[in-house]
Amino acid sequence: MNAPPFPAIIPGYYRYSYRLILMNRILSKTQLSDDVFMMKVEAPLIARERLPGQFIILQINNDFGERIPLTIADADAEQGWIAIIFQTVGRTTHLLAEKNVGDTIESVLGPLGHPTHIERVGTVVCVGGGIGVAPLHPIVKGMKAAGNRVIVIMGARTKSLLIMEEQMRALADELIICTDDGSCGRKALVTEPLKEICGREPKPACVVAIGPPIMMKFCAEATRPFGVRTLVSLNTIMIDGTGMCGGCRVTVGGETKFVCVDGPEFDGHKVDFDNMMKRLKAYRRQEEHAHEQCHLEQAARQKGAAVA
Amino acid sequence: MSHVTRETLAAAAKRDLEAILQRGKPLTPKERLAIVPQEMPTQDPQVRRRTMSEVALGYTAEQSRLESLRCLQCRNAPCVEGCPVRIDIPAFVKAAGEGDIQAAIGIIKRNSLLPSVCGRVCPQETQCQENCTVGKALKDTAKAVAVGRIERFVADWEREQGKALPPSVKPETGRKVAVIGTGPASITVAADVRREGHQVVMFEAFHKPGGVMVYGIPEFRLPKRIVEAEISALQAMGVEVRTNFVIGRTRKLRDLLDKDGFDAAFVGTGAGLPKFMGIEGENLVGVFSANEYLTRVNLMKAHDFERADTPIFRSRVVAVLGGGNVAMDAARTAVRLGAEAVHIVYRRTEKEMPARIEEVGHAKEEGVIFHLLENAKRIVGDEQGLVTGMECLRYELGEPDASGRRRPVEVKGSEFIMPVDTVIVAIGNDSNPLIPRTTGGLQVTKWGNIIVDDTGKTSIDRIYAGGDIVLGAATVILAMGEGRRAAASINALLKG
Structure with a gap:
């Protein structure tokens, strides 16, 4: 490539050269429930390197957009894509949900974090709550491929919020579904079957729990009396995802750890979940305001479109 | 210190320079030493407390020339010894003094690639300017030839004139x-x-x-x-x-x-990788590394409340731990984001502060409050995990330590609570x-x-x-x- 003619100063000039390399084009988009979406995104470099347990950081607008961590639900190194599943909770996820097949995402960084340590240990229980099922999927796949017997427990508030049921059913040796309202599977919290399984003989070798912090906290409490090793995958506030800001720090076994470079997986029995949950609420007021604003803007856009 | 406007400084420089040029004969060293050291024009502190735009406005052409004429052109060039990339300082300052800005920037660029940046952020007072003969003669490092400010002026001039050509590239080697x-x-x-x-x-x-x-x-x-x-x-x-x-x-x-x-x-x-203090309460809501706080604002533009999606903690009273440039940057950013009071807490004295003197000065002008010989012991919060205060300890200086600086020793029983809602940790990376x-x-x-x-x-x-x-x-x-x-x-x- 020849160097372009020298422009003394063209603000933003440098942005154009890398767009050509990393397009992050959206290949498919599926709405899984009212506010949960799945997208396949062209990201050959990330697809090539990523392993179960890792995540990405995504940004919609490089000037004013926010960087948010998202988990990787699936990937194909051959075809060069990764799948992300997200719930529209903040501004970035709302804007992302409005994108369509063929659109591009300005920034996608990854794969970040330590991969899950996968080996043959016997029976593994994988617990997923809400969209926590998405990052659990590659771990289940990996655990299964390593020769483990895998029991999957999936939980959601109600039937329509359950995701990836088919994929899980295809992989798991045993699948237990729980809903809060009993609209699908057992009317129970995921901790109920988890305790039962931990009580079986032989005990499971390991539990992996991914979901809302409160769910992970109670999963850890559920397994603690049985002494079953319990991994949790934390999704905290983050900016860079490479260890530079420390915004993602959590207390694990009395020590400060960075989720981005030391995690995202930690020993659930050692994580200070209460502190983590408080830290997640640091920007609650601004986030609620932004969320409200998003829906107002969206409504205005739809109204405008209807008028036109 | 009262604020002098850019116009006043420019007018004075213009008058002084014209007087020198009209004489038409070379200046004697004594006359050079008599030239008034040129002050950097800055935004009014009251105005800049509410804006992100650059504080130091840069020399005018006359100021740059006049300041350059203060240089004695020492043969042994002690300033060059202080420069990590050994810029030929007397030569570029001489060219700047003659008004040949193009030549001046050419000389700098032989050694430095980022003069616009270094002219702004180099700690000149501990490098080139520390060794300056003019500063020594006037018994004040602050009165040394302002090499950095001249460097900034000539580099900015080149960029603004669109004359900054990229260095030529040799034929492709294939490596x-x-x-x-x-x-x-x-x-x-x-x-x-x-x-x-x-x-x-x-x-x-x-x-x-x-x-x-x-x-x-x-x-x-x-x-x-x-x-x-x-x-x-x-x-x-x-x-x-x-x-x-x-x-x-x-x-x-x-x-x-x-x-x-x-x-x-x-x-x-x-x-x-930001360092933390390792004290109780450091993971409360409202405690940030300076890296995080600054990145939210600088890179993610969180100060632009209307347009930016990245939130920033809206603080009322902020304590910044540390005494380096990063601590000053964080404190001055907090001022601009509208904090009512911003405190710098540093366990040694101002003399030991690693921050540039100019940055410490700017922070003071903008109303940052300095707490020297104090340090955080623990951070306290409420039941929601929000910071409500910081327990501090007073220190006094003891014997010199390995770094040659007098070691701060805590004063037993001197604990007190500083009520703050935000703590920014700027103790290094x-x-x-x-x-x-x-x-x-x-x-x-x-x-x-x-x-x-x-x-x-x-x-x-x-x-x-x-x-x-x-x-x-x-x-x-x-x-x-x-x-x-x-x-x-x-x-x-x-x-x-």
Whole structure:
């Protein structure tokens, strides 16, 4: 490539050269429930390197957009894509949900974090709550491929919020579904079957729990009396995802750890979940305001479109 | 100190310069020493407390010339000894004094690639200006020839005139070099290696290149358009910049050499792992590393409440722990975001503060309150985990320690609570472990800094390193010096 003619100063000039390399084009988009979406995104470099347990950081607008961590639900190194599943909770996820097949995402960084340590240990229980099922999927796949017997427990508030049921059913040796309202599977919290399984003989070798912090906290409490090793995958506030800001720090076994470079997986029995949950609420007021604003803007856009 | 407007300073300089030029004969050293040291024009402190735009406005043409005429042109040039990249300071100052700005910038650029940046952020008072004969004669380092300000003026002039041509590039050699990071060390390496005709690809983990100059140093001290111009110049030379690409994760360092066809690599990933105090309450809501606080504002533009999606904690009373430039940057940013009171808490005295004198001065002018010989003992919060205060201890100076500075010793029973809602920890950075952890065989010190030999080479052949990842947290100019050395080694390697 020849160097372009020298422009003394063209603000933003440098942005154009890398767009050509990393397009992050959206290949498919599926709405899984009212506010949960799945997208396949062209990201050959990330697809090539990523392993179960890792995540990405995504940004919609490089000037004013926010960087948010998202988990990787699936990937194909051959075809060069990764799948992300997200719930529209903040501004970035709302804007992302409005994108369509063929659109591009300005920034996608990854794969970040330590991969899950996968080996043959016997029976593994994988617990997923809400969209926590998405990052659990590659771990289940990996655990299964390593020769483990895998029991999957999936939980959601109600039937329509359950995701990836088919994929899980295809992989798991045993699948237990729980809903809060009993609209699908057992009317129970995921901790109920988890305790039962931990009580079986032989005990499971390991539990992996991914979901809302409160769910992970109670999963850890559920397994603690049985002494079953319990991994949790934390999704905290983050900016860079490479260890530079420390915004993602959590207390694990009395020590400060960075989720981005030391995690995202930690020993659930050692994580200070209460502190983590408080830290997640640091920007609650601004986030609620932004969320409200998003829906107002969206409504205005739809109204405008209807008028036109 | 009352604020003097730019107009007043400009008018005085114009008058003084005309008087000198009209005489038409060379100045004697005594006359040079009698010229009034030129003050840097700044925004009014009351105005700048509410804006992110640059505080120091830069010399006028007359100020630059007049200040340059204060230089005695010492034969032994002690100033050059103080410069990490050994710029020919007397020569460029002489040209600036003659009004030949083009020649002046040409001389600087023989040694320094980032004069617009260094003119702004170099700690001149401990480098070139510390050794200045004029400062010594006037018994005040602050009265030394303002080398940095002149450097900034000539560099800005060149950029604004559109005369900054990119260095010429030799014919393509077909060799390929990876530069990891896009901060000052990496920029230097990219330019020096590209000049020799080698292909250069820079890798940046963030969505914008520039490293600490973009995420760390605030707009009011270093406008981002200046960094953008430097990156644009590299691209005009044919350097490729890949953002959103984190070496160690998106691709392993060794894979670049073994699989992707790179002939050599330079690691300039900086000191990007914030240190914390290790005290109780440090993970409460409202405690931030300076890196996080500054990145939210500088890179993510969180101060632009209307447009930016990234939130920033809305603080009323802020305590900043530390006494370096980063601490000053964080405190002054908090002032601009509307905090009612901002405190700097430092356990030694002002004399030991590593921050530049000018930055300490600016912070004071903007109303930052200094608490010296005090340190945090623990941070206290409410039941929601929000910070409500910080327990501090008073210190006094004892015997000198290993660094030669008098060691602060705590005063027993001097605990008191400072009511604050935000604590920003600015006590330095460790080196980022990502590359050493993912690159087998790369040797590091016990602090995690990459070990290099005197050519800048690491323990792995064809991999070089420099800047803060080697030095620990330092300065832009030292990083640049490191980059120069590594680039020379890489060029020698690829020649053979």
